Amino acid sequence: MGDAVYRLENVAFEYPGPTEPGFRLEIDALAVGAGEVLALVGPNGAGKTTLLSLLAFLARPSAGRIEFLGGDPWAGGDGATAARRQAVLVTHHPYLFKGSVGDNVAFGLKLRKAPEGEVRARVRSALALVELDGWEKRSVSGLSAGQVQRVALARALALRPRALLLDEPTASLDAGLRTRLEALLRRAGPEEGTTVVFSTHSFSQASRLAGAVLYLAEGRPADPGREAPGHFPSARGSVKIRGSP
Amino acid sequence: MIFRELALAVWISLKTSGLAALAASALAVPAALFLAGREFRGKKLILVVNQTWMAAPTVVIGLMFYSLLSRSGPLGRFGLLYTQAAMTAGQVFLILPLVVGFSYTALRQVDRRARRTALTLGATPRQAGWVVLREARFPLLVAVLAGFARAVSEVGIAMMLGGNIRYVTRNITTSIALETAKGDFSNGVALGALLLVITLGINVLVQTGFRGRDRE
Numbered sequence: 001m002g003d004a005v006y007r008l009e010n011v012a013f014e015y016p017g018p019t020e021p022g023f024r025l026e027i028d029a030l031a032v033g034a035g036e037v038l039a040l041v042g043p044n045g046a047g048k049t050t051l052l053s054l055l056a057f058l059a060r061p062s063a064g065r066i067e068f069l070g071g072d073p074w075a076g077g078d079g080a081t082a083a084r085r086q087a088v089l090v091t092h093h094p095y096l097f098k099g100s101v102g103d104n105v106a107f108g109l110k111l112r113k114a115p116e117g118e119v120r121a122r123v124r125s126a127l128a129l130v131e132l133d134g135w136e137k138r139s140v141s142g143l144s145a146g147q148v149q150r151v152a153l154a155r156a157l158a159l160r161p162r163a164l165l166l167d168e169p170t171a172s173l174d175a176g177l178r179t180r181l182e183a184l185l186r187r188a189g190p191e192e193g194t195t196v197v198f199s200t201h202s203f204s205q206a207s208r209l210a211g212a213v214l215y216l217a218e219g220r221p222a223d224p225g226r227e228a229p230g231h232f233p234s235a236r237g238s239v240k241i242r243g244s245p
Numbered sequence: 246m247i248f249r250e251l252a253l254a255v256w257i258s259l260k261t262s263g264l265a266a267l268a269a270s271a272l273a274v275p276a277a278l279f280l281a282g283r284e285f286r287g288k289k290l291i292l293v294v295n296q297t298w299m300a301a302p303t304v305v306i307g308l309m310f311y312s313l314l315s316r317s318g319p320l321g322r323f324g325l326l327y328t329q330a331a332m333t334a335g336q337v338f339l340i341l342p343l344v345v346g347f348s349y350t351a352l353r354q355v356d357r358r359a360r361r362t363a364l365t366l367g368a369t370p371r372q373a374g375w376v377v378l379r380e381a382r383f384p385l386l387v388a389v390l391a392g393f394a395r396a397v398s399e400v401g402i403a404m405m406l407g408g409n410i411r412y413v414t415r416n417i418t419t420s421i422a423l424e425t426a427k428g429d430f431s432n433g434v435a436l437g438a439l440l441l442v443i444t445l446g447i448n449v450l451v452q453t454g455f456r457g458r459d460r461e
Contacts, residue, residue, distance in 0.1 A: 056365050078369070085367040095358035098380060108366035155366065 094152030102136030303401030347388030
């Protein structure tokens with residue numbers, strides 16, 4: 001795959017200390033191209049969130065190599081910070097900084113020293129994407145779980161990252177909003193060239209959104225067996241995304 | 246007590262204790278950030294020592310600094326004894342554990358996701374540290390104000406290291422001690438009330454300004 005955004009080789013990860021004793025994530029090979037959508041499916045504790053943290057460069061693999069946009073962000077210098085500016089994670093229970101919705105959505109743009117006018121425009125359009133038009137001045141205190149999730153998603157979308165990493169992005173949303181958000185994610189992928197990796201417990205959601213599914217069990221790619229409807233381009237051990245050579 | 250003397254005593258109190266609070270915060274907040282963000286061997290011991298240090302009597306700290314700064318002491322050649330600088334240094338030592346303790350508690354209460362969120366949105370590790378401080382800004386301000394209040398109300402250090410020299414190192418608390426020693430209790434009580442009013446005023450001003458900026 002010439003335009004691989006991610007390329008993982010023999011990646012392993014273990015949590016240091018007694019936090020998750022015995023847990024080990026192992027991915028032999030994984031490549032995800034630009035504009036592709038990969039779903040991570042599996043039971044609780046399978047390693048989906050851990051893999052997303054690795055792809056977001058918030059955790060460093062214990063072994064192996066994660067290549068991002070052709071380079072190794074962990075090779076030294078500011079590589080990890082530079083990679084994080086292109087690969088943004090929205091967690092399952094997102095954290096919003098104290099202040100207003102607008103401050104939160106503008107946070108990453110201000111870090112990137114975007115001009116004031118551009119910050120305002122991007123905040124406005126990102127909030128519109130998650131159906132929170134005009135919420136810039138609202139305080140984040142008192143938002144519902146679903147609203148928090150939408151603000152966090154807007155905060156990530158405003159950055160227009162090369163890779164959008166989402167941990168159970170629709171878990172707190174009602175059915176109508178979930179459908180519209182899924183449409184948004186479909187557009188973000190193939191249409192806009194953003195690589196999307198998201199975790200979900202739902203095979204049906206994975207099939208609706210993703211070009212490929214990586215089923216994880218106990219930290220390793222596995223065969224979903226009878227749990228999956230059976231038409232996923234997934235494979236044990238080594239996963240390649242549809243369309244990749 | 247003449248007005249000029251009173252005004253100078255107030256000014257010396259505010260100046261020495263304000264500087265002590267700023268200097269202690271500059272040392273204590275990074276130390277608390279370090280302690281709050283890491284688990285390492287010996288951390289509990291550091292926290293216990295810090296807790297114990299909080300209970301150190303001001304006279305003992307004054308005596309310790311006196312032995313360091315007196316002419317025959319190791320730092321005697323600097324001629325700092327009975328100066329405002331000596332008072333400030335002693336007060337820094339007094340309030341440092343208090344500001345560390347309060348700041349540590351404030352920073353521990355910041356949601357652990359704050360740093361991670363800042364990082365994933367593109368912050369450098371240093372910027373992420375600032376984000377954590379910003380999230381704890383109000384309790385951190387309370388820590389600094391508590392340090393200031395402790396410094397401005399103490400008398401042992403100011404007396405031993407400042408020497409209660411009129412117009413030079415006499416502050417509100419040493420003035421109270423002097424007036425009381427002279428048997429002029431009403432002056433002592435009036436000065437005590439003045440100290441409380443000043444401290445209250447500073448607290449209200451800082452906290453109101455801070456919350457006002459917070460709402461913007």
